[in-house]
Amino acid sequence: QTGSANTNPSDSADDEYITNVSIGTPAQVLPLDFDTGSSDLWVFSSETPKSSASGHVTYSPSKSSTAKKLSGASWSITYGDHSSSSGDVYTDKVTVGGFSVSSQAVESATKVSTQFVQDTVISGLLGLGFDVGNTVKPRAQKTWFSNAANSLAQPLFTADLKHQQTGSYNFGFIDTTLAKGPIGYTPADGSEGYWGFTATGYSVGGAKLNRNSITGIADTGTTLLLLDDDVVNAYYNNVESAQYDDSQQGVVFDCSEDLPSFSFGVGGTTITIPGSLINLTPVSDGSSTCFGGLQSSADIGINIFGDVALKAALVVFDLGNERLGWAQK
Numbered sequence: 464q465t466g467s468a469n470t471n472p473s474d475s476a477d478d479e480y481i482t483n484v485s486i487g488t489p490a491q492v493l494p495l496d497f498d499t500g501s502s503d504l505w506v507f508s509s510e511t512p513k514s515s516a517s518g519h520v521t522y523s524p525s526k527s528s529t530a531k532k533l534s535g536a537s538w539s540i541t542y543g544d545h546s547s548s549s550g551d552v553y554t555d556k557v558t559v560g561g562f563s564v565s566s567q568a569v570e571s572a573t574k575v576s577t578q579f580v581q582d583t584v585i586s587g588l589l590g591l592g593f594d595v596g597n598t599v600k601p602r603a604q605k606t607w608f609s610n611a612a613n614s615l616a617q618p619l620f621t622a623d624l625k626h627q628q629t630g631s632y633n634f635g636f637i638d639t640t641l642a643k644g645p646i647g648y649t650p651a652d653g654s655e656g657y658w659g660f661t662a663t664g665y666s667v668g669g670a671k672l673n674r675n676s677i678t679g680i681a682d683t684g685t686t687l688l689l690l691d692d693d694v695v696n697a698y699y700n701n702v703e704s705a706q707y708d709d710s711q712q713g714v715v716f717d718c719s720e721d722l723p724s725f726s727f728g729v730g731g732t733t734i735t736i737p738g739s740l741i742n743l744t745p746v747s748d749g750s751s752t753c754f755g756g757l758q759s760s761a762d763i764g765i766n767i768f769g770d771v772a773l774k775a776a777l778v779v780f781d782l783g784n785e786r787l788g789w790a791q792k
């Protein structure tokens with residue numbers, strides 16, 4: 464058995480990716496942000512304050528004949544960007560890309576932070592991280608993928624995110640036609656809940672890879688490519704107009720600049736992010752100053768290969784073999 468779901472960029476800057484999920488009986492379809500950097504499936508619901516839920520599609524467990532309250536269970540989550548949410552828990556049927564999990568923990572939000580209230584294009588997150596990262600108490604719950612893994616043809620999923628185009632999350636199979644190059648595999652470290660891995664080196668503008676390894680996480684829920692300052696400086700030293708902009712909290716440059724590519728080695732293969740993907744978006748509509756897709760990870764303390772990096776590859780999240788596969792697209 465397999466599943467295949469389309470995913471779409473939320474806006475012109477590919478800030479996040481939206482995937483429709485069916486919850487309950489009859490199906491209630493909610494747009495969720497699939498996040499390999501966290502492990503909770505939580506949704507705006509009939510229990511979310513009306514003022515906060517305005518503009519969002521919500522899940523009503525009372526309208527689902529298969530919903531069951533998980534009595535005594537609660538959850539509370541804080542993300543790297545300081546956004547947060549919390550609430551109580553139901554179990555219900557959850558279908559993604561045609562594959563159903565009959566009793567999935569669906570975390571209903573009774574509180575959501577401002578960022579989520581304002582982000583009306585999504586109704587919550589579907590965590591694709593390791594179960595150890597789940598925040599439900601007193602007993603942690605499994606992710607949708609963890610529940611599905613044993614019934615899928617193979618215990619793996621792939622992410623094929625694209626710039627301003629429809630991409631896909633495939634479950635239980637690898638569609639190698641989505642890739643141009645071979646898949647390079649490397650061990651994944653799930654101990655923190657993330658998909659952690661080590662890139663063996665990097666280069667700017669197509670030069671030969673150096674041997675400076677980069678340890679980080681493959682995170683579909685993070686917009687940017689966030690790396691150590693020495694890597695970020697090595698890159699932007701090649702961009703004439705690049706400068707740090709305090710108000711933007713990041714490196715900006717003239718939108719007319721021809722940006723160099725950024726490559727990293729992983730699993731014996733090389734992934735090259737074209738410069739065009741690193742020219743993320745004007746700092747505000749019509750501006751000729753653009754915000755960089757590669758920024759510093761210094762104040763986070765962990766390197767994050769977010770959507771800017773993932774868009775250049777077909778990425779295999781292989782739970783069965785605890786490994787990550789990367790193929791050039």
Ligand SMILES: CC[C@H](C)[C@H](NC(=O)C[C@H](O)[C@H](CC1CCCCC1)NC(=O)CCNC(=O)[C@H](Cc1ccccc1)NC(=O)N1CCC(N)CC1)C(=O)NCc1cnc(C)nc1N
Pocket residue numbers: 478479496498499500501502540541542543544545546578582592596597655656657682683684685686687754
């Ligand atoms: C098991 C992991 C755990 C649940 C949690 N995981 C994460 O934070 C990583 C996870 O992938 C989350 C998932 C996000 C959360 C907000 C909503 C969208 C999904 N990623 C991040 O927090 C990375 C930083 N955020 C982002 O990358 C958000 C995503 C976003 C996009 C559009 C609209 C709204 C949000 N985008 C931006 O910051 N930008 C997009 C716009 C651009 N102009 C600036 C940059 C964690 O580490 N929490 C511990 C933690 C707590 N507190 C802090 C301070 N740091 C922490 N790491």
